[in-house]
Amino acid sequence: MIETVFRTDAVPVADRFDLWREVLTKTKAAAPAEISSDHADDYWAEIRLMRLGAARVWPAGMRPMRMCRTPRMIRQCDPEVYHLTYALRGTKGIVQAGREGTLTPQEMHIVDSSRPYEVHVLAPGRARAVGLEIPKRLLPLPLDRVDRLLTRRLSGRDGVGALLAGFLTRLTEDTGSYGPADGPRLETVLVDLVTAVLAHHLDHEAALPPETRQRNLALRVQAFIRQHLGDPELTPSAVAAAHHISVSYLHRLFRTQDTTVAAWIRRQRLERARRELADPAQRAVPVHRIAARWGFPHHAAFTRAFRATYGLPPSDYRHETLGASPAR
Structure with missing residues (x-):
């Protein structure tokens, strides 16, 4: 480009x-x-x-x-x-x-x-x-x-x-x-x-090529997921129901992403949480509150998922990223 x-x-x-x-x-x-x-x-x-x-x-x-x-x-x-x-x-x-x-x-x-x-x-x-x-x-x-x-x-x-x-x-x-x-x-x-x-x-x-309709639907699904990441009940079944498609068809939409629907949702949630942990303006917000904000109601599960993805527990990641800089 x-x-x-x-x-x-x-x-x-x-x-x-x-x-x-x-x-x-x-x-x-x-x-x-x-x-x-x-x-x-x-x-x-x-x-x-x-x-x-x-x-x-x-x-x-x-x-x-x-x-x-x-x-x-x-x-x-x-x-x-x-x-x-x-x-x-x-x-x-x-x-x-x-x-x-x-x-x-x-x-x-x-x-x-x-x-x-x-x-x-x-x-x-x-x-x-x-x-x-x-x-x-x-x-x-x-x-x-x-x-x-x-x-x-x-x-x-x-x-x-x-x-x-x-x-x-x-x-x-x-x-x-x-x-x-x-x-x-x-x-x-x-x-x-x-x-x-x-x-x-x-x-x-109805006159659009099938591949165009499928890509458009995938984009709509992804936009829907991003808008509802904070909902802990956001599951593949809930996403499929919201778009009036079967769960199996939803999984086919995500084949081009080389991931499953649940894994894509989890990665989007983790990325939003990571950004807030690295934000000096969010320094005073407890880690568990940030986790809950992005759909992780159980702190232990969030910590395990965060460590597996980024190599550090969330509190350590925040400390390394922000260092000793004061909160704004």
Whole structure:
């Protein structure tokens, strides 16, 4: 996975907006567009470009601006991609295919590089969003059906939209954990989640390939487990019942993880407890309370599991990690 970073603060004031237009055009899969701003004399923007196989993800911040892609520009160059934006801060207006939409924080919308559009970043200050481009050929959905969703507001607060929003947020906040070889694998996850969001709004999930539906279900199951780690009654049977599937099918979903469902739950709980034991802000919290918070009601069982995983009892791990530093 390759990451490119650009900040207008790093170049002279007079060159900032021109360089921003050039970088933004290249970032957006080289789809030419007219870009202007009332703040061009002293423009601020920053962007990071992450390449996941054929897909691109780019978290960005910017001052208000306007962007217009004309029929002439489409004839000049069309990468044939869908562009999806997930808004984090500020408001964005979009016009395409005779429809208008407004994007507010925790919402998404999609536009088509093959059709003219206008975009207006309307935030009075600095807007922030995560943009992504996916080649149309990667989405297993009829293009005429996807056209129905152009400019439509898609929620990132709940359901499969929240899964995609969470994936984009974690991906862009934790880039140091990924290497170049992770790009194609992350592309598969990204395409599946985008497909699931679009299919959900099209009520078209039955037409998805079985492997895509299975991966989406596995992601939903994992998100459910993470949300309920503190429940000591979180068992494979409870997880399967919550998703209306059999326990045997649940185990098949986890075969690609090279672990069992119960072991995956235990490892997630241990990792959350380990993070809190290493947090100076949690230094005064007794070990048994941290264990109970993450689904280990029996302290002895937690100690055995922690030692087996990390090589030290939890109290010793906390002492070695925090040393003599005072609690905040």
